[in-house]
Amino acid sequence: MTNKPVVLQPEYDVVSSTYKANNATEIRPSHLEAIYSKVGAEITEEMAETAAEFLKEYASIKGGMRDSSWAALQYHWHMFASYCKERGYQPIPTQHSVLKGYIEYRATLVKWSSLRSDVWAINSINKASGFGSPGADPIILATVKRISEKQVAEGRSIKQATALTYHDLMIIIENLENTTSLKELRALTCIALSFNCMLRSSELLALKVSDIDFKDKMLTIRISKTNHSGKPEVLRLSQFVIDILHKYFKLIGWDYEDPKLQDKNLFQRISRYDRLIKNNAPITTDTLREQVYKFAFEMVKDNHINEPPFSTHSSRVGGCQMLWEKKATLEEIMKTGRWSSSEMAYRYGRGYELVESTMNDTFDKK
Template identity: 25%
Template sequence: MDPLDQPVDPLRAPQDRHHLTDPAQCATALPLAKAIVARLERHARHAQGALAPETERALRKTSAAFTGWTTAQGLVALPATAETVATYVDALAAQERKPASVRQAVWAIATLHRAAGLPDLSKAEPVRLALKRMARSLGTRQRQAAPLGDHEVARILATAGTDLAAIRDVALVLTMRDLLARRSEVVALDLEDLSRADGGAGTALIRRSKTDQAGLGEVRWLSPETCLHLRRWIKAAGIEDGPVFRPVNKAGMVGTAALQGGEVSRILKRLAARAGLDPATISGHSARVGMAQDLVAGGADLAAVMQAGRWKSPTMPARYAERLLAKRGAVAGYYDKRG
């Protein structure tokens, strides 16, 4: 029998499933057929350094969740059948998981199978129909993170505190707003990426982003207020080179490594709570959402917002600012002319 015809028995897999990461690590985490192992190892060599850290983390998390579920159900994770994946989609939908999370799970399963030289199950009819069922039952509209706009930031500045971590946190949120930065972008900033400009303003080089995986880099403007808080943080932390935003421990000691992306969300939630905002509604996207809305409120069109936030499509900025854009729509214009 061809070894690829021999399914992997997930019930015999190691219990430490947090090591199920990208396809490379799956080769050693599961007792796979030899042919699949060889293909996964070959893929791992070719894929090394090709995926963004956020992508690797998503693949790790969703692959582990699927394997854990198949184990509990007595099903086979790799190779899986289209029916198994469809049942998994139905199970996630029954738990009312976010549609984006369900689609990400299917993407991870498909990625793992492609790496092993197996068919892409995301294109299979049972999986496609399960995703349609999910969309009909849950809808496809995602809950939007609450914005950190001008009003919210004013409250944060008034309540953030004055210790070293607070100085860093204020500089962080202002930088994220000016750059419309994703978490991965702001934690990747190095001191050499910052430059002074006229009038106390500055610029930042975003070396790599979700929409710039090749690392061509893009320069964005920083306000005088943001630069003031950045200089205050850099001086207080004694940073002379390397990462701009770093951990600060309870003793007030500044680390040498960059902040982790996940810590950014926790910082924003903590700032929001101190300011009397609901931290449950705040995410790592909140500064980005808030500035997108402020730009539209200030008269910027979608093309300008897309350029500022490095979006390749108008879908997300339009979604962030949809209520503001509605005021510029045909119906609003009609009633404005009627007076």
């Protein structure tokens, strides 16, 4: 049962993006949200114009997101907007019945992780426009939860990246630690560093020379997926990985104490002549996939019969599984992986149980 929409009383009208609440405060999405949340409120033309202005402002800064997150939001919103257009629904503000129907429809096409991304995008656009978060409704949350549990029970769980295990890593190191090829040593350094610190590919590709502290054996991560505070995170490096980094710097001809090098990208493109391309261009995700992980998989593929090749998350998954295997605490695993919740730590560590050994202890006992 729904309430019949009513026209807002004049004192609640939003006249334009230049409207001044109480003749003093510029109206913001929170003001419009307060108006819209009143039972039976009707969206006036002026409110719609104001919401459109809010969305323009939101788009101008890409919602404060990274390019990849902004692209994901646009994709998921476009899917919802297309669904609404085909059925004659108004996508924004998103009505409860429309959102619930969309979730149930999408559940027949995608996995629950994508459903959550759908709801995130719909919430983000509505919130930025001044129309609140329709996905926060208890019925919507319960619907997503029910679908998620049903899909898991049916075996439609998320496919995890093939783990690059500690055993794999030792084989790769044995093959490459004495190489004179810069491209091969770059691959080894990427993998060892990613495994040691359970780095996301975005974190690895963003590293600068200055982020490695050789003396104190520390790695600085300036911005990560779960940390946008501006305060960097600092992780301890194994001496074993520091040794590999020393070999990498020596082969390039870098002095890690040279102030002129500090702002250079740690992992750069390499020419066909096995030399750095002199424009400080960082490697891309495609390079990481093809020249690092695909290359490494060929060395250890006999360990992974009937498994897909490594992805750019394989070192992170393998590092997490090694910590579970060595009976590290959940708190230590979450801290090393920089997870704000335990969900991903459990998912990556599938098959292991919940503390004596740490990541660096294991490396340094090689």
